Amino acid sequence: MTKFKIKFDFWTAITLCLALLFGIFLLYPMFSLFVSGFKSPTDGTFTFHHFIKFFQKKYYYQGLVNSFLISSCVTFLAVLIGAPMAYLTTAYKVKGKKLIEILIIISMLSPPFIGAYSWVLLSGRSGIVTKFFQFFGIEMPSIYGFGGILLVLTLKLFPFIYLYVSGALKKLDVSLSEAAESLGCNSVKKVFTIILPLITPTLLAGSLLVFMNALADFGTPMLIGEGFNVMPVMIYSEFISEVGGQANFSAAMAIIMVFVTALLFMGQKYMINKKSFTMSSLRPVQPAAWKGLKGMLGHVAIYFVVFLAIIPQLTVVVTSFLETRGSRFLAGLSLESYRTVLRSMWHSVTNTYMFGLIAIFIIVLLGMFIAYLSTRKKNLLTSAIDTITMFPYILPGSVLGITLLLAFNKKPVLMSGTIIIMVIAYVLRKLPYTLRSSAAILYQISPSLEEASISLGCSPMKTFFKVTAVMMLPGVLAGALMSWITVINELCASVILYTGSTRTMSVAIYAEVVKQSYGTAAALSSILIATTIISLLIFFKLTGSKTVSL
Numbered sequence: 001m002t003k004f005k006i007k008f009d010f011w012t013a014i015t016l017c018l019a020l021l022f023g024i025f026l027l028y029p030m031f032s033l034f035v036s037g038f039k040s041p042t043d044g045t046f047t048f049h050h051f052i053k054f055f056q057k058k059y060y061y062q063g064l065v066n067s068f069l070i071s072s073c074v075t076f077l078a079v080l081i082g083a084p085m086a087y088l089t090t091a092y093k094v095k096g097k098k099l100i101e102i103l104i105i106i107s108m109l110s111p112p113f114i115g116a117y118s119w120v121l122l123s124g125r126s127g128i129v130t131k132f133f134q135f136f137g138i139e140m141p142s143i144y145g146f147g148g149i150l151l152v153l154t155l156k157l158f159p160f161i162y163l164y165v166s167g168a169l170k171k172l173d174v175s176l177s178e179a180a181e182s183l184g185c186n187s188v189k190k191v192f193t194i195i196l197p198l199i200t201p202t203l204l205a206g207s208l209l210v211f212m213n214a215l216a217d218f219g220t221p222m223l224i225g226e227g228f229n230v231m232p233v234m235i236y237s238e239f240i241s242e243v244g245g246q247a248n249f250s251a252a253m254a255i256i257m258v259f260v261t262a263l264l265f266m267g268q269k270y271m272i273n274k275k276s277f278t279m280s281s282l283r284p285v286q287p288a289a290w291k292g293l294k295g296m297l298g299h300v301a302i303y304f305v306v307f308l309a310i311i312p313q314l315t316v317v318v319t320s321f322l323e324t325r326g327s328r329f330l331a332g333l334s335l336e337s338y339r340t341v342l343r344s345m346w347h348s349v350t351n352t353y354m355f356g357l358i359a360i361f362i363i364v365l366l367g368m369f370i371a372y373l374s375t376r377k378k379n380l381l382t383s384a385i386d387t388i389t390m391f392p393y394i395l396p397g398s399v400l401g402i403t404l405l406l407a408f409n410k411k412p413v414l415m416s417g418t419i420i421i422m423v424i425a426y427v428l429r430k431l432p433y434t435l436r437s438s439a440a441i442l443y444q445i446s447p448s449l450e451e452a453s454i455s456l457g458c459s460p461m462k463t464f465f466k467v468t469a470v471m472m473l474p475g476v477l478a479g480a481l482m483s484w485i486t487v488i489n490e491l492c493a494s495v496i497l498y499t500g501s502t503r504t505m506s507v508a509i510y511a512e513v514v515k516q517s518y519g520t521a522a523a524l525s526s527i528l529i530a531t532t533i534i535s536l537l538i539f540f541k542l543t544g545s546k547t548v549s550l
Helices: 011-036 047-054 058-091 097-109 112-123 128-135 146-170 174-182 187-216 219-226 231-242 248-274 290-319 334-375 380-394 396-405 421-442 447-455 459-488 503-516 518-543
Strands: 324-325 329-331
Touching: 011 248, 011 334, 011 380, 011 396, 011 421, 047 058, 047 146, 047 248, 058 187, 058 231, 058 248, 058 290, 097 146, 097 290, 097 459, 097 518, 112 128, 112 146, 112 219, 112 290, 112 503, 112 518, 146 187, 146 219, 146 290, 187 231, 187 248, 187 518, 219 231, 219 324, 219 380, 219 503, 231 248, 231 396, 231 447, 248 380, 248 396, 290 518, 324 334, 324 518, 334 380, 334 421, 334 503, 334 518, 380 421, 396 421, 421 459, 447 459, 459 518
Parallel strands: none
Antiparallel strands: 324 329
């Protein structure tokens, strides 16, 4: 009889530790969520009552319909704006292209609730633009409700499509386009018969990302929804009303969201695998000169879209230096909003940086380990870990927050209200960015370099840290940047998990907007935007890159 032996070495220990960590901090909380969703609050027995209640009452299931409606419309508009912009900036010489791309990245990386807040300042009932048009007797459309959410999320999320499609177009071989032209294809027909089918997998990937972000967004509909209920807001509201009770109904609603997002993710993966292919770009597309009326109109359209996208950032920075009286901005300039932040809210700023730095250190370490295991040490367990780590990527932040609270809100593992639970949420939510970029760079590193190091007497652990990790660093930095910026901007999970001592900048901004303390909200938002820009500049300096690829 042959004995089954496990070779216990450094990587076996790492694999088992990772399996244990994700078992405790992800699988166990998800199990707790499912148990809670099917539990009766009165006697603790198994029941479908919460799900029956959800689908029987229009108030609840209408929220799911609204979420799908807004996410579908946002995705459609994001593709309609982002894909043509990517094509125009790749196919033609656009003046100021580098600045355009940096502004698009900044608009993408700022939290959407800042966009919602800025548009309220501009087009709300007492907004600057609203008052301007009212002076001439013109009534502006309301920024509240479906239309406002659609505007804010579209301008926030179309950059995802732009960056995905730009990356795909740069890999196309120009010989295909030339062959189509030689066979009599005009420009429009060439786009729809040659270019669009080639970038379809990329377009699907970007569309899913936009859809998931729109579906999971909490801050925008909470601030400007005004009766247009969506699932993340309803889950949060139900959870808050059930705090002190069993929170079973909000858990059931969260399960529905998990089920829906998992189905969408699997459907997208199936479509991409069906349509995926590889292509070598021997002759990449060379941008052509853009002159005449067509060029002028093209430039105006691109500049206008970028201006609309960057308006929220410009608005909060400008208004942060204005004098305020309650919710009103006065004519004079002042630094009082910043003084208020320094006096009474600085702990929110330091919390954001401290939690973010701790989370990013853990994210980079875990991302590199998991990427190495999934590419170099493939087996059933490492593949399972790789798949499990991607799940929080498609999970709404509010749902993740609820799962962690349900799991760790009682002894022997009582972590609610602590720094630890905040950091765990950030690590789980933002790890996929660093993990994917780490895995991508590993495929470009030959295993022979590690084999040579081990053959010269270095241990696997020393080889990883001295050789592999050093070569992985450029790829890891790109993912780490995305993880860092999204961590400091995180609101959905934070608003569920925070306490007075663990409040972050995003939660503080949200609270100040709700209180209509617009001056301090603008000052905090400006600090957050400045942090994002400085992070980008550091990334560009370290990598020598001028853009962020997804």
